[in-house]
Amino acid sequence: MSQLLVNTAELAAHLGDPSWCVFDCRHDLKQIEYGAQAYARGHIPGAQFLDMDHDLSGPTTGRNGRHPLPDPEVLANKLSRCGVGGNTQVVAYDNEGGIFASRLWWLLRWLGHEQVAVLDGGLAGWKRAKLPLEVGVPLISPAEFEVRLDAASDMQVDSAFVMAHLDRTGMTVVDARSPERFRGENETLDPVGGHIPGAINRFYADNLDDDGCYFKPAAQLREEYEDLLAGQDPRLVVQQCGSGVTACHNMLAMELAGLSGSKLYVGSWSEWCSDSARPVATGD
Numbered sequence: 001m002s003q004l005l006v007n008t009a010e011l012a013a014h015l016g017d018p019s020w021c022v023f024d025c026r027h028d029l030k031q032i033e034y035g036a037q038a039y040a041r042g043h044i045p046g047a048q049f050l051d052m053d054h055d056l057s058g059p060t061t062g063r064n065g066r067h068p069l070p071d072p073e074v075l076a077n078k079l080s081r082c083g084v085g086g087n088t089q090v091v092a093y094d095n096e097g098g099i100f101a102s103r104l105w106w107l108l109r110w111l112g113h114e115q116v117a118v119l120d121g122g123l124a125g126w127k128r129a130k131l132p133l134e135v136g137v138p139l140i141s142p143a144e145f146e147v148r149l150d151a152a153s154d155m156q157v158d159s160a161f162v163m164a165h166l167d168r169t170g171m172t173v174v175d176a177r178s179p180e181r182f183r184g185e186n187e188t189l190d191p192v193g194g195h196i197p198g199a200i201n202r203f204y205a206d207n208l209d210d211d212g213c214y215f216k217p218a219a220q221l222r223e224e225y226e227d228l229l230a231g232q233d234p235r236l237v238v239q240q241c242g243s244g245v246t247a248c249h250n251m252l253a254m255e256l257a258g259l260s261g262s263k264l265y266v267g268s269w270s271e272w273c274s275d276s277a278r279p280v281a282t283g284d
Helices: 008-013 034-041 072-081 099-111 122-128 159-164 180-184 217-228 246-256 268-272
Strands: 021-026 089-095 115-119 172-175 237-240 262-264
Touching: 008 262, 072 099, 089 099, 089 122, 099 115, 099 172, 099 246, 115 122, 159 237, 159 268, 172 217, 217 246, 237 246, 237 268, 246 262
Parallel strands: 021 089, 089 115, 172 237, 237 262
Antiparallel strands: none
């Protein structure tokens, strides 16, 4: 099994395996109740639901972005109640190309749990394989999840870091939003359109095949990212998006490509544009 992705056959073979925990991460940025409602209508057997706003994010202040990080202990307690222990294999899925599942993937690694993967193809791939769904919430025995934040500081940066490195060669910012939002056009989620000066655009959807379902092969992802980064050390790459969610999709893609070590700017554009003192660029 891949350390980063599992396919539908692998997951189907482990349904009911007590050492595996599956999480449904479906979400809609404009319809916050969508995920829970979709889960209730049908989900992969044994899967539990994690809410993007309430479980996978912390409280917002208006200055810390739309999806700040949750408190580590709060998230750990939730995971414990969901049956995730130190040796549990976690699999995350959604129906949106993996963008929300990738957030859980990153958060677990941030907490020090390496046994986590994203379901390649998500719920769409599961349905293509004509595999079953169920309704209802599974009964899960709690476990003991241990937080290990030893590497957490190396996985993320804040706005002060980004600001301090704007004019330096030691940082490349990669923006995962659509090209239109990157250019500052048709902005509907944030009050200011544009991007961080010097950032380059890699729309997260470009990590997927033509149907927008499965990740591209690792070799293809590596070629595309090497061309995008033009020789930049992956460890000097800062990933951002609108609120630190779809950026995780690009991080996962780079890990699949063997380009490890990029960092997440959690607050991303929604935090950056909340302070008028921070510079804004538009266009390509």
